[in-house]
Amino acid sequence: MSQRWQKSSYCSEGDSCVHISTSHGTIRVTESADPTGAVLIATPTSFDALLTALKKDSPRG
Template sequence: MNWQKSSYCSEGNSCVHVATTTETIHLTESSDPTGAILKATPATFEALLATLKKGPHRG
């Protein structure tokens, strides 16, 4: 699987890495790429991103 670092990641070890297959999006944290991996369908991942963008943490 080819992992790609998030474009929102600054320098350091706390970055999200993303890999995709035809039907699944995989997410992992860069300090332990063999650790917990979140798997989602593209539609579910899109819904997650939309929810995060609407959250109170956005200015």
């Protein structure tokens, strides 16, 4: 079964974007510029920790 990827809502048309896919308790993240390249695989808990850390360090956070 192929992954169904969703583009980040923060992405403008034509930009390099983050894509996310979820399946069976696993979250996968890849970049649209190289969708066959590296894929980050995380559990929901570790992905939440990543987002929390990114938001904390964000200038908008």
